[in-house]
Amino acid sequence: MKKENSNKIVLEVKSLKKYFPIEKGFWKKITGYIKAVDNLNFYIREGETLGLVGESGCGKTTLGKCILRAIEPTEGNILFRLNGDVIDLTKLDKEPLRGMRRYAQMVFQDPYGSLDPRMSVLDIIGEPLVVNKIARGEELKKKVKSLMEVVELNPEYLGRYPHAFSGGQRQRIAIARALAPNPKFIVLDEPVSALDVSVQAQILNLLQDLQKEFNLTSLFIGHDLRTIEHISDRVAVMYVGKIVEMAETKEVFLNPTHPYTEALLSAVPKPDPHLKMKRIILSGEVASPANPPSGCYFHPRCRYAKEPCRKESPKLEEINPGHYVSCHFAKELSLQGIVT
Amino acid sequence: MEDNDFLLEVNNLKLRFIMTEGELQVVDGFNFKIKKNKTLGLAGETGCGKSVSAAAILRVNPPPRILEGEILYHQNIENKKKNINLVKLDEQGKEIRDIRGNEISMIVQEPMLAFSPLHTVGNQIIEAICLHRTPDKEEAREIAIDMLERVGFPDPPKKIDAYPWQLSGGLCQRAMIAMALVCRPTLLLADEPTTGLDVTIQAQILDLMKELQAKFGMSILFITHDLGVMAEMVEDLVIMYLGEDIEYGSTEDIFHRPKHPYTVNLLKSLPKLGSKRRLGFIKGIPPLPWVDSLPLGCRFRPRCPDAIKGVCDKERPPAIEVEKGHKVRCFLYA
Numbered sequence: 001m002k003k004e005n006s007n008k009i010v011l012e013v014k015s016l017k018k019y020f021p022i023e024k025g026f027w028k029k030i031t032g033y034i035k036a037v038d039n040l041n042f043y044i045r046e047g048e049t050l051g052l053v054g055e056s057g058c059g060k061t062t063l064g065k066c067i068l069r070a071i072e073p074t075e076g077n078i079l080f081r082l083n084g085d086v087i088d089l090t091k092l093d094k095e096p097l098r099g100m101r102r103y104a105q106m107v108f109q110d111p112y113g114s115l116d117p118r119m120s121v122l123d124i125i126g127e128p129l130v131v132n133k134i135a136r137g138e139e140l141k142k143k144v145k146s147l148m149e150v151v152e153l154n155p156e157y158l159g160r161y162p163h164a165f166s167g168g169q170r171q172r173i174a175i176a177r178a179l180a181p182n183p184k185f186i187v188l189d190e191p192v193s194a195l196d197v198s199v200q201a202q203i204l205n206l207l208q209d210l211q212k213e214f215n216l217t218s219l220f221i222g223h224d225l226r227t228i229e230h231i232s233d234r235v236a237v238m239y240v241g242k243i244v245e246m247a248e249t250k251e252v253f254l255n256p257t258h259p260y261t262e263a264l265l266s267a268v269p270k271p272d273p274h275l276k277m278k279r280i281i282l283s284g285e286v287a288s289p290a291n292p293p294s295g296c297y298f299h300p301r302c303r304y305a306k307e308p309c310r311k312e313s314p315k316l317e318e319i320n321p322g323h324y325v326s327c328h329f330a331k332e333l334s335l336q337g338i339v340t
Numbered sequence: 341m342e343d344n345d346f347l348l349e350v351n352n353l354k355l356r357f358i359m360t361e362g363e364l365q366v367v368d369g370f371n372f373k374i375k376k377n378k379t380l381g382l383a384g385e386t387g388c389g390k391s392v393s394a395a396a397i398l399r400v401n402p403p404p405r406i407l408e409g410e411i412l413y414h415q416n417i418e419n420k421k422k423n424i425n426l427v428k429l430d431e432q433g434k435e436i437r438d439i440r441g442n443e444i445s446m447i448v449q450e451p452m453l454a455f456s457p458l459h460t461v462g463n464q465i466i467e468a469i470c471l472h473r474t475p476d477k478e479e480a481r482e483i484a485i486d487m488l489e490r491v492g493f494p495d496p497p498k499k500i501d502a503y504p505w506q507l508s509g510g511l512c513q514r515a516m517i518a519m520a521l522v523c524r525p526t527l528l529l530a531d532e533p534t535t536g537l538d539v540t541i542q543a544q545i546l547d548l549m550k551e552l553q554a555k556f557g558m559s560i561l562f563i564t565h566d567l568g569v570m571a572e573m574v575e576d577l578v579i580m581y582l583g584e585d586i587e588y589g590s591t592e593d594i595f596h597r598p599k600h601p602y603t604v605n606l607l608k609s610l611p612k613l614g615s616k617r618r619l620g621f622i623k624g625i626p627p628l629p630w631v632d633s634l635p636l637g638c639r640f641r642p643r644c645p646d647a648i649k650g651v652c653d654k655e656r657p658p659a660i661e662v663e664k665g666h667k668v669r670c671f672l673y674a
Contacts, residue, residue, distance in 0.1 A: 055538035056509070166625050196385045197565060201609035201619035208618075223539065226568075230611040230619070253613065267543035269568030271610050273591040281547050282540045285508055338613045 009081060010217040011067070011185055012043040016076035018059070018066050022290060034290045036062040037073070038241035041316065044185075044234075047215045051232030051249065053222055053264070055286050058238040060221045061109075064187045067219065068104055069097060080104065082184060102132040102181035109190035111170035115162040121148070121173055122158045128181040147176040151206060168199035172206070179210070186218045192227060204230060225268045229253055237261050240287045240297045243316055247323035254337040257325040259302045262335040275339060296328070304333055346414060347527055347559045348374040348397070353409035353427075355389070355396055355583075356631065363631040366392050368583035370409075371659070374527065379553065379560040381574030381591070383567060387626060389583040390563050394529045397561075398440050399431040415443065416526075442472040445520040449532035451512035455504035461515040462500035465522055472523045487518040492548060510541035517548070524556055531563045546573055567610060571595055576665075579603050582629055582639040585659075589666035599668040601646045638671070646672060 018037040021030045036059040044050045054060050066073045069089055078089040082103055092100060105128075108114040115124055125144045129135045135143050145155040151172040162170055171191055178186055188207070192200040204227060210216060211231075222228045228235060229249055236246040237260065245258040256262045266280040282301045287293055293300050299309040308328050316326040327333070355367035367389045374380045384390045395401050397411055411426040429436045448454045455464055462484060469480040481500070488496035491514045504512055513533065520528060530549070534542040546569065553560055562573050570577055570591070577594055579587040579602065587600040598604045608620025624643045627633070635642055637653040644652065648671055657669045 055540060168625070197567070198385065198606060198609045198622045199625070201611075201621040204611065205619055205621065225539070226611040226613055229613055230616060263540055265613075267539045268613060269542075269546075269566065269570075269572050270613065271567040271571045271595060271607065273571045273595055275571075279543060279547070281543055283544075285510060286538060286540070 008046045009043045010046045011081075011219075012077075012079040013040055013067065014077040014079065016040040016063070016066060016078065017074045018062050018071065019074045032290065035241045035292070036289055037066060038289075040076070040243055042236055042243060042246060044217055044219060046217055047211075048233045049211060049216075049218045049220050049231055051220045051222065051228035051235040052238060053225060053228045053235060054238035055223060055264075057240065057286055057289055059241040059289065060223075060238050061189055063238075064106070064189045064219065064221050067187060068101070068106055070106070080185070102128060102134075103183050104185045104187070105178035105181065105183040106187045106189065107171070107174050107178050107191045109193055111167045111174060111194060112162075114174055115170055117162050120159050120161055121153075124162075124173055125176045125180055128177060132181050134181060143180070144176075147180055150179065150210070151176045166199075167195050168203060171195065171203055175203075175206070175210070179214070182214075184217060186216055187221070188218060189221045190223065191220075193222065193224065200227070207231060225253075225264060237264065240289050240292050242297065242326065243324070244298065244327070245325045246316070247320075247325075251320075251323050256335050256337050257319055257323065257330045257333070258327050259304050259333070259335065260298050262337075263301075265338050266336065268338075280336075296326075304329060345375055346373045347376045348414070348561075349410070349412040350393070350397075351410040351412070353393065353396065353411065354407070355392055355401060356406045357401075358404040358406070365629045365631050365634065366583055367396070368629070368634075369656075370580070370583060371585050372578045372588065374559050374561055375576070376526075376559055377553075377557050378576070379562050379574045381570045381577035382561060382563045382580060383565065383570055383577055384580035385565055385626065387628070388580045390580050391531050393580075394446065394531050394561060394563055397426060397527075397529060398444060398446060399426060399429060399436050400440075413439070413444070413527075415439075417443075438472070441468050441520075441525075442523045443525055444527045444529065445523070445525045446529040446531065447513070447516050447520045447533045449535050451509065451516045452504055454516055455512065457503065457505055460501045460503055461507070461512075461519075462502075465500075465515070465519045468519055469522055483522060484518070487522045488515070490552070491515075491518045491521075492544070493518065509537050510545065513537060513541075513545055514548070517545075517552070521552060521556065525558055527559045527561065528553075529561045529563070532565070533562075534569065535564060535566065542569070549573070567595075567607065579606075582626055584639060584656075584669065586640065586670070587668045588659075589663075593663065593666040597663070597666070599662055599666070599673060600640075600670050601644050601672070602640050605645070638669075648672070 016037055017039055019033040019035050022032045024031045052060050065071045067078055080087050080089055122144055125147055126140050129140055148155045153172050192203050220231055232249050235249050235252045236243050239260050245261045263280045263282050284301045287297050295311045296309045296314050299305040314326040314328050316324050319325050319330050350372050353367050353370040357364045382390045392401055407427055413424045413426050415422045415424055465484040466480045469483050485496045485500055493514050534545050576590050578585050581602050587603050598607055605620050605622045622643055637655055638657050641647045641652045651671045657671045659667045659669050660673045661667050662673050
């Protein structure tokens with residue numbers, strides 16, 4: 001994959017696959033695979049936020065977990081640039097991998113499940129600092145307090161437990177925890193999906209500020225195109241384990257080149273009764289990664305599908321500089337983006 | 341507007357839950373009217389009381405609770421008109437049970453949870469038909485299959501015998517819509533029916549609901565916190581905050597000329613496609629409506645950027661009509 005500014009790439013994923021075996025019967029015979037992540041290639045530059053968007057079962061959460069090896073990839077390479085060296089995370093043993101984790105952190109979707117209810121805020125945010133031997137005692141307390149200020153949490157709540165906080169506040173704790181070891185890269189897996197609209201807005205504003213202040217490189221995973229557009233510099237659209245389109249945010253939203261992206265954009269409800277545009281309603285269900293259609297996975301729901309789409313799976317190719325798409329007819333189609 | 345243009349009128353609805361830790365006044369003087377064959381949106385954030393209000397219409401709020409006020413249902417069965425105050429009915433009595441699932445039905449957010457996992461979707465739909473339309477199981481099955489087809493359910497004669505957990509979210513939601521519509525209700529209560537569904541599936545379901553409303557002629561109370569969906573689906577909407585109606589108007593009024601500071605700031609906090617401006621937000625979070633700790637005066641005052649000292653902390657604001665059909669509860673417009 002050709003890239004601009006190649007000396008500033010922090011993360012590069014090559015041919016990443018995660019296949020879950022489907023086992024049937026008493027002898028657990030493998031009858032097939034769920035191709036959750038199916039040969040992904042992408043990169044993220046320093047200080048950039050790549051938004052990863054897709055619907056249920058597209059593999060985005062699995063991808064997020066694979067990158068940090070929270071689950072083990074089946075195949076592929078995850079290259080991480082740290083202080084001038086390029087390290088392949090897939091090749092690291094247990095101890096060196098643990099050492100790497102301070103530089104690559106994660107914020108999860110569920111603000112209620114991702115914080116240990118028996119640990120105080122000090123324990124939770126302080127844990128990465130203790131584990132990585134960055135601070136302890138009074139120094140630790142000081143650092144945790146300043147992190148709480150960064151995420152706009154009252155530092156007096158140091159001794160409280162998760163149940164005392166609202167969803168939005170818990171996400172702030174989770175973000176402070178992720179920032180604690182001063183990471184170079186953060187994976188945010190649907191960090192605002194479980195929050196009410198006005199709380200979402202606060203957390204999104206916070207994330208934007210932190211991006212700027214700490215020059216964070218991040219992968220923002222979500223299903224809501226509105227939040228993805230707001231927070232991302234570049235966007236990758238996933239469908240059933242594959243990236244179908246990837247480009248700068250503006251490009252993806254104004255000039256989509258993949259029919260699925262077009263349908264996704266069209267499906268987003270707009271809070272303006274004047275904008276009642278003709279919607280593209282996709283027929284059928286989202287394809288299953290356990291039993292995907294032949295050829296292009298999207299062809300049964302695609303209004304532009306032709307013969308080759310049924311037979312051959314398209315490759316991800318660069319249609320314009322920095323704009324990648326996997327569609328046999330991407331060059332011929334003239335698709336509708338968002339109306340501004 | 342004449343009275344016979346409204347199907348349901350809710351006046352000064354109050355609902356209090358009695359718990360060991362105290363009493364929660366979840367609904368506190370809620371007012372709205374649903375027009376015949378039209379869709380009214382009910383918008384508000386988590387905990388504002390919208391779901392329990394819908395449940396109150398069907399009298400299915402769990403006890404112990406105190407329900408007061410008026411829910412006037414203008415019943416019209418084969419030209420026999422009757423005005424019934426649903427609040428006064430015995431919640432286990434025959435009158436409400438004849439209405440529930442028949443004249444007024446409901447669809448909810450988690451279709452998988454709304455169905456019994458021990459029975460097939462067919463069985464559950466047929467149960468509704470047998471209760472209200474015909475006791476003949478064969479005939480009921482035919483009616484069920486027909487409705488499943490109308491809601492775009494694939495291969496109804498076979499899939500009718502599927503268990504809810506064998507269906508995807510979208511299919512389960514369609515089955516629930518079939519179950520709710522099978523007795524041709526005059527009012528459908530839709531409580532966050534597409535929240536949690538994939539956006540392309542949501543588009544299908546919303547489209548389906550509009551089509552069925554036009555075909556069967558029914559009113560819909562559409563409850564959601566997603567204002568984008570609201571703009572697409574409803575003609576009028578009421579904004580709810582801490583158990584009260586704080587603004588009411590057409591979608592045009594609310595989205596283009598919002599008046600209440602809560603509405604104004606809520607709209608500013610929505611990420612809009614095509615714009616990367618900094619999102620507005622409302623400071624703080626809504627408190628729990630414990631009976632002994634409700635703020636004096638306007639409920640929104642503690643979070644309101646435009647609160648007037650000496651006015652907003654004294655009394656609760658009355659509903660003021662700022663333009664025809666557009667009302668707001670706010671002293672800024674008194």
